[in-house]
Amino acid sequence: MKYIIKKIASLVITLLIISFVTFLAFAVIPGDAAVSKLGMDATPEQVEELREEMGLKGSVMSRYLRWLGNAARGNFGKSYRYDMPVTELISERLGATVGLACVSLVLILVFSVPLSLLSAAKPNGAVDNVLTILTQIGMAIPQFFLGIVLTLVFGILLSWFKTGSYVSPSVDFGGFLSFMILPAISVAIPKMSMMVKYLRDCIVSEKKNDYVRTAKAKGNGEAAILFKHVLKNAVISAITFFAMITAEVLAGSIVVEQVFGIPGLGRLLVNSINNRDFPVVNVIVLYMAALVVIMNTLADISYRIVDPRVSRAD
Amino acid sequence: MMKARSKRSTIKYSKSFKAGLILVTLILLLALVGLFWTPYDVNEMSFILKNKAPSLLHPFGTDNFGRDILSRVMQGASLSFLIAVAVVGTGTVVGTVIGALTGYFGGVVDAVLMRVNDALSAFPGVLMALVIIAVIGNGKYNLILALGIVFVPSYVRVVRGEVLKQKELDYVKNMKLMGASDLHIIFIDILPNIKTALTASVLIGFQNAVLSEAGMSYLGLGVTPPDPSLGRMLSEAQSCLIYAPWYAVAPGLTILFLTLGLGFVSHGLAER
Numbered sequence: 282m283k284y285i286i287k288k289i290a291s292l293v294i295t296l297l298i299i300s301f302v303t304f305l306a307f308a309v310i311p312g313d314a315a316v317s318k319l320g321m322d323a324t325p326e327q328v329e330e331l332r333e334e335m336g337l338k339g340s341v342m343s344r345y346l347r348w349l350g351n352a353a354r355g356n357f358g359k360s361y362r363y364d365m366p367v368t369e370l371i372s373e374r375l376g377a378t379v380g381l382a383c384v385s386l387v388l389i390l391v392f393s394v395p396l397s398l399l400s401a402a403k404p405n406g407a408v409d410n411v412l413t414i415l416t417q418i419g420m421a422i423p424q425f426f427l428g429i430v431l432t433l434v435f436g437i438l439l440s441w442f443k444t445g446s447y448v449s450p451s452v453d454f455g456g457f458l459s460f461m462i463l464p465a466i467s468v469a470i471p472k473m474s475m476m477v478k479y480l481r482d483c484i485v486s487e488k489k490n491d492y493v494r495t496a497k498a499k500g501n502g503e504a505a506i507l508f509k510h511v512l513k514n515a516v517i518s519a520i521t522f523f524a525m526i527t528a529e530v531l532a533g534s535i536v537v538e539q540v541f542g543i544p545g546l547g548r549l550l551v552n553s554i555n556n557r558d559f560p561v562v563n564v565i566v567l568y569m570a571a572l573v574v575i576m577n578t579l580a581d582i583s584y585r586i587v588d589p590r591v592s593r594a595d
Numbered sequence: 596m597m598k599a600r601s602k603r604s605t606i607k608y609s610k611s612f613k614a615g616l617i618l619v620t621l622i623l624l625l626a627l628v629g630l631f632w633t634p635y636d637v638n639e640m641s642f643i644l645k646n647k648a649p650s651l652l653h654p655f656g657t658d659n660f661g662r663d664i665l666s667r668v669m670q671g672a673s674l675s676f677l678i679a680v681a682v683v684g685t686g687t688v689v690g691t692v693i694g695a696l697t698g699y700f701g702g703v704v705d706a707v708l709m710r711v712n713d714a715l716s717a718f719p720g721v722l723m724a725l726v727i728i729a730v731i732g733n734g735k736y737n738l739i740l741a742l743g744i745v746f747v748p749s750y751v752r753v754v755r756g757e758v759l760k761q762k763e764l765d766y767v768k769n770m771k772l773m774g775a776s777d778l779h780i781i782f783i784d785i786l787p788n789i790k791t792a793l794t795a796s797v798l799i800g801f802q803n804a805v806l807s808e809a810g811m812s813y814l815g816l817g818v819t820p821p822d823p824s825l826g827r828m829l830s831e832a833q834s835c836l837i838y839a840p841w842y843a844v845a846p847g848l849t850i851l852f853l854t855l856g857l858g859f860v861s862h863g864l865a866e867r
Contacts, residue, residue, distance in 0.1 A: 295714060306730045417611075417862060421854035423806055423826075425813045426847040429833050433840055525717075532719030536810050540833065551814050554729040562729050569722055577717050 285582055292578045299570045300352075301345060307559040308341045358560040362553070367564045371546065378545035380450055380457065381534050382527075384465035389473045389526065396473075397480035398507075404485050412477065419474025424533050428467040428540035435463060447543050464541045468533040472526050479522050483515040517587050524580030528573040612863025618856025622849060626676045629669025637666050637823050648841055655845035658828070659835050667823040668845045672853070674818060675825055678739055679804035683797055685743030690750020691793070695781050697751070698758030709755070715748040720807060728816045738817045742807050746800055753796045757789035798861035802854045809850050825850050 348358065357367045400412040435441045448456040487493070488511055496506045535547030542548075546565055553561040640660040649656045655664040697705040715723070720742075727741035761767060762785070770780050811817035812826030820827070825846040832842035 298714075303726065306726065310730055413611075413862075417858045418851075418855060421802065421806075421858045422851055423809050423813075423829075423847075423854070425810065425826075426829060426843070426850065429829060429836065429843050429847065432833075433836055433843070437837060437840075528717065528719050532721040535721055535725070536814065539814060550725065551816070554725060554816060559729070562726075566722065566726055570718065573717055573719065 284585060288578050288582060292574055295574050296567075296571055299574070300349070300567055303563050303566050303570075304345050304348060305341060307563050308344065310559070357564045360553075360558055360561045362556050362558045362561075367561050370549065370561060371564060371568065374545050374549050376449060377447055377543050378531075378534055378538070378547060381461060381464055381468065381538070381543060381545060382530050384458070384461045385468040385472070385530050385534070386527065388465055388469040389476055389530070392469075393473050393476035393480060397477045397484060400477060400481040401484035401488070409481075412481075416474035416478045419470045420478070422471065424467050424471060425536050425540045427470060428464065428537055431463045431467060432541070464534075464537050464543060467537045467540065468530055472529055472533065475529075476519075476522065476526060480515060480519055483518050484511055487511045487514050517584065520584050520587065521580050524576045527576045531569055531572060609863060611859045615856045615859025615861075615863060618852045619860060620856075622672055622853040622856065623676070625669055625849070626673035629666075629671075630673045633663075633666035633669050635663035635666045637662065637670050638821050648839075656839070656841045658842055659831060659839070664828075664842065664845050667828060668825065668849050671823040671825040671828060671846060672849050674735070674822055675805055675808055675850070675853070678735060678742075678808045678818075679801055681739045682742040682746055682804040682808070683800045685739070686746030686750050686800060687793070687797060689743070690747045691754045691786070693747070694751040694754030695758050695786065698755035699762055699777065699781050699785070705755075708751075712748045712751050716752065720745045720803070721810060724807060724811060725814075725816065728811065733811075733816045733819055735818045735822060738808065738811055742804060742811075745807075746804065749800070750793075750796060753792055754789065757792050758785055761785045761788055795861060795865055798857055798864070802857040802861070805850065805854050805857070 351358070355368065359365065360367055360370055363370060396412060400409045403409060446460075448460055450457040484507075492510060493506055496510060497503075501509075534543075534545065535550060537543070538545045538547040539551060546568070550562060550565045553559075553565070640662055645657065645659060653663050653665065655668065658664055658667070693708070697708050723745045724738075724741045727744060728737060731737045731740065758781070767780060767784065770784055775784070808817060809824075809826035809829070812824040813830045815827070815830065818824035818827060828846040829843055832839070832846065835842060
């Protein structure tokens with residue numbers, strides 16, 4: 282319990298540091314947002330007024346504290362470009378990104394566990410070699426190229442899946458899945474390959490341990506040893522890895538959303554960078570950073586619950 | 596029985612290593628030639644030659660401005676390669692210096708830096724590169740800077756870990772007794788011994804650098820025109836996928852062969 286409180290405290294501190302660093306980074310960018318919004322013809326009074334309104338006055342520290350105070354009350358500022366609250370902009374697009382991430386994560390979990398078992402069953406056997414080559418290809422292919430190839434083959438040539446416009450899952454769940462499947466595969470394949478390689482190596486090295494030989498000597502079957510002992514230990518090391526994969530899935534969706542024209546956070550982020558709409562960039566980055574940090578904290582905590590050795594160590 | 600298996604595996608991994616080497620050499624040659632000579636001028640536009648399918652004159656076809664795709668891929672590959680070298684170089688040099696010094700001396704600086712390093716490594720690289728590009732703007736030199744910064748933490752971790760292991764070994768203690776200075780021990784005695792670990796991360800880093808550069812350029816946040824870039828070519832190819840599907844083939848496969856080759860080489864080395 283004490284451990285969990287310590288972890289949450291360190292999570293909050295990390296988030297505060299990240300928020301300050303990103304705020305600082307966007308505060309030191311040359312150029313005056315108020316001037317660029319009003320144009321060169323604006324009178325100094327107008328500029329001053331707008332600067333006041335946009336929260337651009339005062340030292341960086343006082344601006345950060347004011348921003349933090351507002352953020353604590355749920356007010357993350359206004360977009361320069363769309364003239365609407367950042368939170369509103371983000372919540373409109375959150376669904377698509379979360380949907381994509383969920384479908385991708387399901388694909389990764391469903392396929393990587395059986396594939397790694399298959400691969401580890403006979404190290405350096407024919408199946409293992411084929412899967413090793415496939416995972417190498419999966420890790421090497423750029424996600425956007427994969428997306429383009431999938432669109433070309435399954436969307437245009439075979440027209441198995443819809444490639445048109447995004448459908449919200451609450452409107453038409455079938456249509457949502459049919460639209461999401463190709464993007465999700467593009468996000469999932471590289472990460473799935475990493476996961477398969479990692480799990481395979483874990484299982485293979487676990488199998489070399491003495492306890493496996495002892496279990497065999499006691500007359501346990503191969504499958505029983507695998508499921509009772511080896512997998513249990515492999516899963517423990519896979520948890521941390523899965524947290525990392527989740528962060529990577531989120532990052533991967535930034536590019537893949539662009540490929541498939543999905544109206545999600547990643548697309549908003551890239552557009553906002555191009556439009557120099559920094560309040561939006563700042564909040565999206567913070568949002569994604571928060572997700573990553575929270576996932577890592579959860580991984581650390583569950584690691585401890587699953588593996589009692591870790592908590593006894595300190 | 597064990598012997599037979601390990602013998603078979605060395606053969607297999609050297610195969611992976613060879614296949615990787617062939618792929619990387621192939622693309623390297625293409626890039627190297629592209630640095631000095633291309634069949635056509637990379638920026639020569641022609642309205643008549645717009646979106647032509649592959650032919651003898653243009654083996655990979657022409658793009659939406661009538662430019663020769665092969666020529667652009669050759670120069671794009673050399674730019675990708677140069678950027679990757681610069682990025683991995685920055686990451687390795689800066690990361691090695693920081694990692695070696697903090698690992699060797701330890702103390703408060705080491706503890707603080709490692710916390711920062713862990714926080715940075717947990718962060719997806721693309722996201723961090725995007726933030727840096729948002730602050731400093733795009734273009735190839737800014738991209739090198741952004742990706743270089745993103746790559747530093749992983750090298751710090753690798754080098755620090757290795758230095759921590761090495762510093763407990765007898766030869767380091769001997770050197771200390773003989774009165775060698777700390778800097779001499781770190782950079783002359785220890786560093787050559789962590790070559791293997793460093794080579795592995797340089798190869799993986801190279802693969803990541805090529806992928807990141809292509810991704811950022813695809814998003815329009817990396818290499819800017821008129822420089823040809825494989826990532827940007829793919830984003831243009833995507834907009835004319837229906838009537839000129841060949842456009843995507845050459846730049847896509849060039850990236851894939853390069854990254855796959857690097858993957859095979861490092862796989863072959865790692866499991867040798």
